[in-house]
Amino acid sequence: MTPLSGSSLSAARRARELTDSVGGAPVDVLVVGLGVTGAGAALDAAARGLRVVAIDAHDLAFGTSRFSSKLVHGGLRYLASGRLDVAHESAVERGVLMERTAPHLVHPQPFVLPLTPLVSRGQAALARAGFHAGDTLRLAARTARATLPAPRRLSAVETRHLAPALRRDGLRGGLLSWDGRLTDDARLVTALARTAAARGARILTRVRALELTSTGARVRDELTGEEGEIRARAVVNAAGVWAGGLVDGVRIRPSRGTHLVLRPDSLGTLTAGLHIPIPGETNRFVLVLPQDDGRVYVGLTDEPVAGDVPDVAEAPETDIGFLLDVLCSVLHVPVHRADVVGAFAGLRPLLDTAGDRPGAGARTADLSRRHAVLTSSEGVVTVVGGKLTTYRRMAEDAVDVAVRLRGLDAGPSPTASLPLVGAAAPHVLAALPTPRRLVRLYGAEAPAVRALAARDPRLAEPVLPGYPVTGAELLWAVRHEGALDDEDVLDRRTRIGLVPADRAAARDAVRTLLDGTAARQG
Numbered sequence: 067m068t069p070l071s072g073s074s075l076s077a078a079r080r081a082r083e084l085t086d087s088v089g090g091a092p093v094d095v096l097v098v099g100l101g102v103t104g105a106g107a108a109l110d111a112a113a114r115g116l117r118v119v120a121i122d123a124h125d126l127a128f129g130t131s132r133f134s135s136k137l138v139h140g141g142l143r144y145l146a147s148g149r150l151d152v153a154h155e156s157a158v159e160r161g162v163l164m165e166r167t168a169p170h171l172v173h174p175q176p177f178v179l180p181l182t183p184l185v186s187r188g189q190a191a192l193a194r195a196g197f198h199a200g201d202t203l204r205l206a207a208r209t210a211r212a213t214l215p216a217p218r219r220l221s222a223v224e225t226r227h228l229a230p231a232l233r234r235d236g237l238r239g240g241l242l243s244w245d246g247r248l249t250d251d252a253r254l255v256t257a258l259a260r261t262a263a264a265r266g267a268r269i270l271t272r273v274r275a276l277e278l279t280s281t282g283a284r285v286r287d288e289l290t291g292e293e294g295e296i297r298a299r300a301v302v303n304a305a306g307v308w309a310g311g312l313v314d315g316v317r318i319r320p321s322r323g324t325h326l327v328l329r330p331d332s333l334g335t336l337t338a339g340l341h342i343p344i345p346g347e348t349n350r351f352v353l354v355l356p357q358d359d360g361r362v363y364v365g366l367t368d369e370p371v372a373g374d375v376p377d378v379a380e381a382p383e384t385d386i387g388f389l390l391d392v393l394c395s396v397l398h399v400p401v402h403r404a405d406v407v408g409a410f411a412g413l414r415p416l417l418d419t420a421g422d423r424p425g426a427g428a429r430t431a432d433l434s435r436r437h438a439v440l441t442s443s444e445g446v447v448t449v450v451g452g453k454l455t456t457y458r459r460m461a462e463d464a465v466d467v468a469v470r471l472r473g474l475d476a477g478p479s480p481t482a483s484l485p486l487v488g489a490a491a492p493h494v495l496a497a498l499p500t501p502r503r504l505v506r507l508y509g510a511e512a513p514a515v516r517a518l519a520a521r522d523p524r525l526a527e528p529v530l531p532g533y534p535v536t537g538a539e540l541l542w543a544v545r546h547e548g549a550l551d552d553e554d555v556l557d558r559r560t561r562i563g564l565v566p567a568d569r570a571a572a573r574d575a576v577r578t579l580l581d582g583t584a585a586r587q588g
Contacts, residue, residue, distance in 0.1 A: 069511060070487050073264035075548030083119075083268040084287065088294035093117040093268075094474055095465070096282055096298035098275045098312065101131035102251070102454055104304035105258035105269075106461030106481070111302075112265035113484055114465070114476035119296055120259070120267055123274035123288060124377070125554050126547075127255035129306050131454065132558055133379075133412025135325065135353060135365055138163055138172050138246030138455050140207075140214075142200040143349055152436050153203055159456045160246045161209035167458070168486050170495055170509030171254055174214055175247035178228050179341040179351075180396050183236040189343065190241065194219070196349075197243040217243040228338040233398045242338070249358060249506045251454060252558045256547050257486040264487065271548060278303060278312050280445030289550075300468035303448040304461075307375045307415040313442045316450060317418035320375060324385035325365030327408030327564050332401055333362055342392055352392040358503055359534055359561065364389050371413060381409035408565040417451040439467050447471065458482065487511065503534060508542075515542045529575040530568055535560045540579050552576045 087093070095111040097104050100122035108120035122128060141156030163172045181190050197217035204214050218241075225240035226232055248254055259269045272288040282297040303309050303316075310316040333354070340354035355363040367385045386409055394400040417438050437452030437460045449464035462479040469476045488509025495505050504512040518538040519526035525537035543549040543559035555576050556563035563569040 069514065069546050070260070070264045072266070073260040073487050074546040075260060075263055075269055076545060077548075077550055079263075080270055080272075080548065080550070084270050084273065087119050087268055087270065087296050088285065088287075088292075090297075092282070092297035092299055093119050094298065094476075095119075095300045095302060095468060096296055097121070097302045097304055098278065098283065099304035099306060099309075100126050100255070100259060100269065100271065101129050101304065101306050102127070102255050102258065102457040103131075103306070103449055103452065103460050103464075104302075105255050105262065106457045107302050107304050107449070107464050108267045108269065109258050109262035109265065109484075110458075110461045110465045110479050110481050111468075111476075112262045112267040113480050114469075114478075116469075116474060116476050118262065118267040119270065119298065120262065121270045121273040121275060121283075121285060121296070123272070125271045125550070125558055126259050126269075127252035127558050128377075129308070130412045130414060131255050131306075132252040133323070133325070133410050134248075134251045134454050135323070135355060135363070136248040136251050136357075137175070137353070137355070138248060139453070140200050140203055140245055141455075142196055142203070142245075145196070145199055145203060147349065149436070154206060155459060156453075156455050157200075157203040157207035157209070159459055161204075161207045161213070162458060162482050163455075164213050164246050165209065166483055166485065167481070168254065168257065168489055169492055170488050170490065170505065171249050171257065171486075171507075172246050173249070173506070174244050175355075176215075176228070176338040177243050177245065177341050177353075178220065178225055178338045179241040179243070179343070180225055180229070180232050181238040181240055182233065182396050184345065184395060185343055189348075190238075192348075193341075193343075194241055197241060200243065214244045214246075217241065229333075229336055229340060231333045231336065231397050231399065233396060241341075243341075246455075247339075247355070248454075250561060252561070253507060254454075254486075256559065257488060260487045260547065261484070269548065272550065275305075275312060278444075278446050300472040300474060301446045302464050302468055303446055304464065306450075307413045309415065309448050309450050311375075313440075313446050313448050315442060316440060316448050318375075318450060319416045319418040320371040320413040321416050322369045322371050322379055322385070322411050322413055323366040324369075324381045324389065324409060324411040325363045326381075326386060326389050326406050327410070328362040328364065328401065328405060329407055330360040330362065332405050333397075336362065340396070342396055344392055345395075352389055354393065358506055361564070364393055375413065379411040379413050381411040385409075385411070407567065410564055414453070415450050437463070439463050441467065441471060445471060507539075515539060518542060530562060530572045533562065533568060533572075535562060535572075537575070537579060540576055544580060552580060555580070 094116035097120040141153030145153035
């Protein structure tokens with residue numbers, strides 16, 4: 067399958083559309099920020115027939131959207147805390163992704179909560195009730211049982227079969243539950259941006275918004291330093307944790323979520339994820355998340371962040387130590403600091419309300435994950451809060467406000483039933499004569515990615531020993547996914563860069579490919 071008509075992003079397309087946008091005729095909507103919410107807003111507006119420009123100072127999924135747990139949650143945590151509206155919204159949006167818009171990228175993930183001596187029988191009963199309540203949420207959201215199986219109790223033997231690394235002593239069994247998991251969060255953003263581009267949106271990375279007004283933005287091309295203006299009838303600020311720096315009156319309480327990266331052999335054969343209860347907490351867990359590339363992620367923290375917001379957050383040793391301590395509480399053989407080959411941290415853009423000001427005693431873990439759409443005195447629409455699972459609803463609400471505020475000629479959002487690039491029915495994806503790993507990354511486009519290697523067998527080789535990404539995937543990222551440099555390829559179109567040693571080992575291969583592509587295009 068060739069790429070969806072008009073969906074391919076490249077350096078040449080960026081240059082052409084940037085020239086058309088800066089100093090050109092006004093568009094209907096300018097979106098600032100190309101994380102999951104901004105890319106979703108660009109798609110939502112373009113799908114309604116509006117003329118759209120979407121910009122980001124860096125790259126697609128540069129900020130929080132590439133540092134999530136890669137989970138599409140059903141809202142169980144919010145149900146337990148009495149936030150029924152947020153829980154139901156999460157369950158609905160999970161079903162939309164799994165069954166309609168991105169079934170190639172979002173799959174059912176089994177999780178085991180091991181019943182160790184650290185989990186009392188009362189806590190186990192509460193957790194089991196919670197998982198069954200989550201299944202009721204699934205039913206209310208009309209997500210099929212075939213998509214998400216029912217939770218159940220496991221014997222100790224079954225629990226050890228799914229997670230052999232667990233400690234045997236005192237293990238009473240486990241609780242099995244299911245949720246949605248993304249193959250890759252950054253790939254979801256890329257698919258959203260490309261689907262928006264296929265609908266006519268101009269997707270411009272390396273374009274920084276210097277100043278926002280109700281009629282557009284003063285911008286700078288970060289590749290050349292040239293400045294200019296993009297005019298628009300409506301402006302949507304979807305800059306996440308940086309939103310407050312563009313619009314007055316928007317207060318963000320960033321919350322840091324840290325994950326560890328482990329090699330495949332660190333926990334043995336792990337066929338399910340793990341929920342590990344955090345001591346002293348009634349509704350928080352450390353998650354162990356096996357990945358399709360063989361690595362394992364362990365996360366996550368929920369810590370407030372003060373001061374200036376960095377471009378890329380660092381994972382502090384305190385977070386790493388905390389996650390290792392909780393993880394090792396259930397393991398037969400402990401995982402040590404030296405076994406951690408990488409770590410990443412994302413900053414959640416939680417809305418700071420008056421009652422949650424620093425010093426009021428509120429933790430970021432207690433702040434609502436419900437999103438908010440705010441309108442500045444100048445008429446700039448800002449969308450903040452929320453979480454990855456509900457990005458589509460956030461985008462829809464933001465565009466609804468922009469349409470109403472500016473009197474734009476647009477109907478209701480169609481995105482709840484709009485498949486993203488690469489989406490196809492499960493039976494179609496299953497029949498593709500392509501390795502499953504590629505299908506879970508590229509969906510119906512997987513054969514086209516593989517075909518690049520058929521024309522040049524060298525592209526079929528992994529770019530890194532022991533890691534599955536091939537040269538064909540790197541070339542696809544440059545030709546069709548808007549990757550402009552080696553960091554785009556290593557850190558966002560693939561996830562090689564999550565392990566610093568792997569990143570360094572693969573950099574030369576990526577730069578050679580980029581240089582060759584540039585020479586051919588020149």
